[in-house]
Structures are given as structure tokens and as C-alpha cells.
Amino acid sequence: MANAEKLGSAGWAERVERLARLVPGLGKYQDREGLRDADKRIRTYVAELLGNLGRELEPVQRRLTEDRRLDRLTALDRLGRHLITLADRTRFASYGFAGVFAPHKIRETELAALHAFDLRLVEEIPRLQTLLKTVADATGRDNGFADTVRAAEDGLRRLEETLDERDRLARGL
Numbered sequence: 001m002a003n004a005e006k007l008g009s010a011g012w013a014e015r016v017e018r019l020a021r022l023v024p025g026l027g028k029y030q031d032r033e034g035l036r037d038a039d040k041r042i043r044t045y046v047a048e049l050l051g052n053l054g055r056e057l058e059p060v061q062r063r064l065t066e067d068r069r070l071d072r073l074t075a076l077d078r079l080g081r082h083l084i085t086l087a088d089r090t091r092f093a094s095y096g097f098a099g100v101f102a103p104h105k106i107r108e109t110e111l112a113a114l115h116a117f118d119l120r121l122v123e124e125i126p127r128l129q130t131l132l133k134t135v136a137d138a139t140g141r142d143n144g145f146a147d148t149v150r151a152a153e154d155g156l157r158r159l160e161e162t163l164d165e166r167d168r169l170a171r172g173l
Contacts, residue, residue: 022122042118047091049125053132054083060136072139075149079135082156089163090121093170117166124159131155 023045057080064072131152138148 018119022119039114039118042122043090043093046118046121046125047087049122050083050087050090050128053125053128054080054087056129056132057083057136060139064139069139072145075145076135076139079132079149079152079156082153086156086159086163089160093163093167113169114166117162117169120162121159121166124155124162128152128155128159 023042057076061073061076061080064070064076131148135145135148135152138145
């Protein structure tokens with residue numbers, strides 16, 4: 001909840017507009033009746049991006065197999081499975097929004113915090129893409145591969161921690 005208090009309502013509209021620009025077809029995120037749909041669209045979009053990142057590893061895995069560098073396949077497979085897990089977790093995450101006629105209405109600071117988590121999820125994708133590209137580039141080198149894999153795993157863990165925080169907040173709404 002500390003994050004929600006930090007956010008407040010100052011700058012909330014700017015964060016929401018930024019999120020709406022990042023996610024295609026999102027439209028009016030501020031429409032209270034459309035919040036569930038918007039939340040689902042964001043999560044689906046992030047899940048698709050994560051799935052695409054996992055598919056970007058497939059050509060690298062084929063190349064390693066063809067080059068008989070099977071010792072590195074395990075690490076790439078582990079990264080791919082982690083991406084799939086995060087994609088599924090994002091896709092099926094809790095909505096976290098009370099219905100329009102629900103007795104419990106969400107306070108603006110809680111809603112702003114959830115929006116901030118959604119924005120962090122979207123913004124994390126290019127960072128992960130860079131980390132995975134670094135791993136792919138390192139597969140052909142004799143040194144540095146393990147370090148790039150660790151950095152990518154750390155990036156995936158950070159995204160997982162963001163999802164954990166988001167889940168805690170959504171369960172409390």
C-alpha cells in the first residue's frame with residue numbers, strides 16, 4: 001500500500017494516458033464501467049509480448065542444436081519456460097476491480113497503484129527483450145554466456161515480483 005500512497009492522485013491522469021498510448025486498442029482507460037475490460041486488455045497484451053519474447057529464443061535454440069552446443073540449451077529452455085509461466089500468470093491474473101454496482105468501490109489511490117503496476121509491466125518488456133537478445137548473442141561465445149543468462153533470469157524475477165505486488169494489491173480491492 002506504500003506504493004499507492006506515494007502515487008496519490010497527482011500525475012494519475014498522465015500515467016493513465018501514457019498506459020493508454022502504450023497498449024493498442026485500449027481507448028478510454030478512465031471509464032469506470034470499462035475498467036475490467038481495459039485491465040484484461042492490458043494483461044492480454046503483456047502476455048502476448050511475453051510469449052513473443054519466448055518465441056524469439058527458438059531460432060537460437062535451433063542454431064545451438066545444429067552446432068551441437070547442447071550444453072546451453074538447458075539455460076535457454078529454462079528462460080523460455082519462465083517466460084511462458086509469466087505470460088500465463090499475467091493473462092489470468094486477478095482483475096482487481098469491483099463492478100460498477102458492487103457495494104465496495106475502489107478508492108482512487110488504490111486504482112492509481114494498479115494502473116502503475118500495469119504501466120510497469122508494459123514498460124518492462126523492452127528491457128527483457130534487450131536482456132534476451134544479449135543472451136542470444138552470447139550463445140556463440142565461449143565466455144560470458146552464464147552471466148547473460150543470470151542477468152535475464154534476474155530481469156524475469158523482477159517482473160515476477162511486480163506481478164506478486166500487483167496480485168497482493170488486486171486481492172485487497
